[in-house]
Amino acid sequence: MTHSADLETLIDMMAKLPGLGPRSARRAVLHMIKKKSLLLSPLADVMQTVAATARECLNCGNVGTTDLCEICESEKRANGQICVVEDVADLWAMERSRVFKGRYHVLGGTLSALDAIGPDELRIPRLLDRIRTEEISEVILALNATIDGQTTAHYIADQLPDLEVTSLAQGVPIGGELDYLDDGTISAALNARKSF
Template identity: 80%
Template sequence: MTQGTQDIDDLIALMAKLPGLGPRSARRAVLHLIKKRGRLLTPLAESMQKVGATARECLNCGNIGTGDICDICTSEKRATGQICVVEDVADLWAMERASVFKGRYHVLGGTLSALDDIGPEELRIPKLRDRIASEGITEVILALGATIDGQTTAHYIADNLPGVTVTSLAQGVPVGGELDYLDDGTITAALNARKAL
């Protein structure tokens, strides 16, 4: 095996570790990148090197940015008084894509899990308490998953944040969803979260 082939095999093996890519998809992606070397592979490699050198976790909220404090935390246009608590950065980015929340965020870095030995101290819950006190937060919006661990985490946070309003995102029928295709838990949550028209 030549060195060039080994380098390509190493790239395929690394790409296969990415979420949503298996060995076959990674091979196709690498082949496409090599064929489009000038337009894709070289700029991608340069961009990855730059991000690898500059990306870091925001010391305040846990978001990913290029400075010690992210753009959301430093923005004067963001509403103060509200913090939206999410499990991880991908959830924060999903909320930002929707462009409906104009407050600040707090990334927990996971959910409570007795099986995995993850307690409040392993998450960023103590930092959340500090931020509520120092930033004058009046509402904490819990945007956690509808899993058992997500709901356990939500209840723990709600029970341990006295003096602040704690709300959660509504759960139930998604936009465009048909009842026939929904599971029983989703239908139950939607019925329990019903509102007047």
Template identity: 75%
Template sequence: MADDTNDVEALIDLMARLPGLGPRSARRAVLHLIKKRGQLLGPLTDAMAKVRATARECLTCGNIGTSDKCAICASPKRATGELCVVEDVSDLWAMERAAVFKGRYHVLGGTLSALDAVGPEDLRIPQLVNRVEEESITEVILALPATVDGQTTAHYIADHLPGTAVTSLAQGVPVGGELDYLDDGTITAALRARKAF
């Protein structure tokens, strides 16, 4: 490549580090941004600079917002006594997209993992226990991944919240899913979680 493309290559390299983007996808995205620089590149750099300056983690739940307390934690309407525990902010946002949960959230920042040496003190589990006591939480809903680490984390949390109703999301066949395309673990979970029709 010629020297005048070094900046473009640097941008492609940075974009390729984003989740879901490999080198080819990053190259296509950068080329598109350059072609549409008037409509996209300028506003994108402005938005990124603003987010860099203002984005912060909610001190209560761990969500990302622009103040020390996110809009969900600040809303009195969300004080239902229900607390949904998720692994990461992306999981919180997915729950919000569904628009069915009206309580508050708690982001752990990961799951327990002996292999990766991630213990309870590395996650926001102590803050969770404190919140349950301080906020009069009546139900903790565990919306954690259906993995070994996710289930280990769920059991650990349930063991440390005696006297509090702890539930988990149902697992199984997704809406619109066909059995032929599902893995054995999903079919097993769906069969075990069956209910009256």
């Protein structure tokens, strides 16, 4: 033991974060200790604040500090569109593009037969509730283009026969080079070609 038990605990916990391992956790902890007053203390404080206040929005599953998140509270965002995403990270990614002006619904994962995750393990019943009670005109499925994501999209679309259900376009990403794209993306882009 070259360092105290608390330091050891801190390193072990940091190493559990996604993207960090034992070595990078040690580096991060030493960096924080070097900048104790600028980084370690404020970080501990804000973590404690977030731990005390962060909660899931009861309506959509976004992370916020109130029972209803800012998007669900904003009347402006009640434009009849609801965008269904897997995770809060996906909601944030959509928001960063600043294009979508409606509300969201975070499923909290995808259907998965292997992991025994059915509709009731996700926020799907709550989505159907919302579609009944809020005035929804269009459901936009922004699920990941993975097998589980697409299975979940099909399941949700099947539950909503009377509603306009759309999904994100698939094709060549902006700045993408054809030579580096996989066959599936190229054939999807070709099938969905548009007049120029």
